[in-house]
Amino acid sequence: xxxEKLDLNLLVVLDALLEEQSVSIAAERLNLSQSGASAALxxxxxxxxxxxxxxxxxxxxCTPRGEALIEPVKAALNLIRETIITPEQFNPATSxxxxxxxxxxxxTNVLLTEAVGLFSREAPNMRFKVLPxxxxxxxxxxxxxxxxxxxxxxxxxxxxxxxFLFEEDFVAIAWDKNPLIEDELTSDLYAELGHVSxxxxxxxxxxxxxxxxxxxxxxxxxxxxxxxxxxxxxxxxTNRIAMIHRRLATQVSSTLPIRLYELPFEFPKVRxxxxxSAKNTNDEAVRWxxxxxxxxxxxxxx
Numbered sequence: 578x579x580x581e582k583l584d585l586n587l588l589v590v591l592d593a594l595l596e597e598q599s600v601s602i603a604a605e606r607l608n609l610s611q612s613g614a615s616a617a618l619x620x621x622x623x624x625x626x627x628x629x630x631x632x633x634x635x636x637x638x639c640t641p642r643g644e645a646l647i648e649p650v651k652a653a654l655n656l657i658r659e660t661i662i663t664p665e666q667f668n669p670a671t672s673x674x675x676x677x678x679x680x681x682x683x684x685t686n687v688l689l690t691e692a693v694g695l696f697s698r699e700a701p702n703m704r705f706k707v708l709p710x711x712x713x714x715x716x717x718x719x720x721x722x723x724x725x726x727x728x729x730x731x732x733x734x735x736x737x738x739x740x741f742l743f744e745e746d747f748v749a750i751a752w753d754k755n756p757l758i759e760d761e762l763t764s765d766l767y768a769e770l771g772h773v774s775x776x777x778x779x780x781x782x783x784x785x786x787x788x789x790x791x792x793x794x795x796x797x798x799x800x801x802x803x804x805x806x807x808x809x810x811x812x813x814x815t816n817r818i819a820m821i822h823r824r825l826a827t828q829v830s831s832t833l834p835i836r837l838y839e840l841p842f843e844f845p846k847v848r849x850x851x852x853x854s855a856k857n858t859n860d861e862a863v864r865w866x867x868x869x870x871x872x873x874x875x876x877x878x879x
Contacts, residue, residue, distance in 0.1 A: 587624075590617040592654055594630060595647045598637045651721045655856070667861035669700035674862045677706040679717055680727035681777065683805040684849060687824040688727070688742070692873050699869070703862075710777075718854040724863055727870075729784055730848040739852040740867060743874040746846045747785065748826050749838040750809060751818045762818070762838035771799035773811040773819040784847050785820050794842055809835045822847075824877060849874075 593603035594614070604614035622629055629643040639647070667674075680689060685707055693705050708723055715734035717723045733739050749762050758766060774796075775783060789796065799817060802808045808819045809829050818838075826837050851870055857863040 584620070587617055587621055588650055588654060590614065591621050591629075591646065592650050594618060594621075595639060595643055595650065598630060598639060600630075600637070648720060655721060667865060669696075669703065669862075669865055671702065672700060672862060673702045673704075675704040675706065676725065676862060676866050677708055677723045678725045678727065678866070679708040679710050679714070679723040681710055681805065683745075683822045683825045684727050686806055687822070687828060687877060688870070688874060691877075692870055695873065696866075696869070715852075718852065724857060724860075725851060725853050725866060725870075727849055727851050730850050733850050733852050737852055737855055738858055739850045740871060742849045742851050742871060743877060744846045744848055745822050745824060747820045747840065747844055748823045749818050749820055749840055750812060750826050750830075750835045751838065752813045752815060753834045753836040754814075755812075755816055755818075755836075757816050758818075758836075758838065762841055764841040767818070767841050768795065768797075770797070771815075771817040772796045773800045773802055773808055773817050774798045775805055775808060775821075776801040776803065788845050792842065792844070809833050 590603065590607060590609070593606050594600065594617075597603045597606065600614045600618060601611050603609075604611045607614070609617075618630065625642060625646075627642040628640050629646070630637045631640060678689060689707050693707065696703060696705060710726065710728060711717050711722065714726055714728045714732055715737070717726055718734070718737060727742060730741075749767070751758050751762075757770065774785070777783065800811055802811045802819075805821050805825055806829070808821050809826075810833070811817070812819050813834060820840070823837075826835070829835065830837060851867050853860075853863050853867065
């Protein structure tokens with residue numbers, strides 16, 4: 578079918594090409610031959626009078642025109658999918674849907690690794706893309722950058738649907754040979770020792786930073802780590818300490834030489850929620866994933 582001289586079938590190919598930035602991967606995703614995907618790219622280049630994708634070493638990158646088309650093409654296909662195509666009854670055992678989930682690495686390590694493993698048995702033909710949260714997490718849903726996001730409750734968009742997942746508290750960690758800490762971490766030591774914190778590039782202060790400020794606790798930050806999962810390696814072989822999620826700390830302590838300490842003050846728990854776009858409220862695949870994430874979260878152990 579053509580619309581204004583554009584073969585609308587090519588939009589599906591264009592979406593895959595721009596997202597994967599690889600002719601071979603896009604072809605595999607769409608069950609096309611590589612030559613068929615290459616031919617479609619040639620026709621798209623002719624229509625848009627632009628290369629759209631260009632070789633960069635062994636990879637391909639989008640041209641500015643290609644980059645500008647990513648979101649409009651995805652939005653157009655989503656609109657067609659949601660308003661014109663009658664959805665089939667969802668069955669996780671047979672569905673071949675792709676669902677993208679964004680979260681911070683602490684949640685990825687303790688929840689999503691477990692979930693995606695279970696999904697491989699319950700929904701063997703589905704694909705799951707686990708993504709990092711953007712600097713402004715709530716923008717990922719309206720922009721179509723993710724189907725589901727997991728984030729701290731107060732960062733969630735109040736206008737979008739959400740469900741509670743789990744609560745998490747924080748502990749202090751230190752190298753297990755830190756000579757300055759004995760059996761417990763005191764308030765004095767907490768204030769005196771250097772700290773490792775996490776810099777996620779979000780436009781709002783981290784939960785730990787905000788909570789510490791509210792309870793009037795100061796810390797001497799000497800190093801910033803790029804992710805929560807990397808924090809333990811920044812305290813090993815140093816006298817520094819750090820605050821991270823208890824479940825993550827427990828998980829990594831089985832393989833790294835770190836020790837967990839209770840915080841020497843009352844510290845609030847963080848509430849993790851799962852959120853999705855309003856347009857996906859009736860999407861049974863998204864709803865199934867949300868329900869399963871809630872069920873799996875209930876069984877998380879410390």
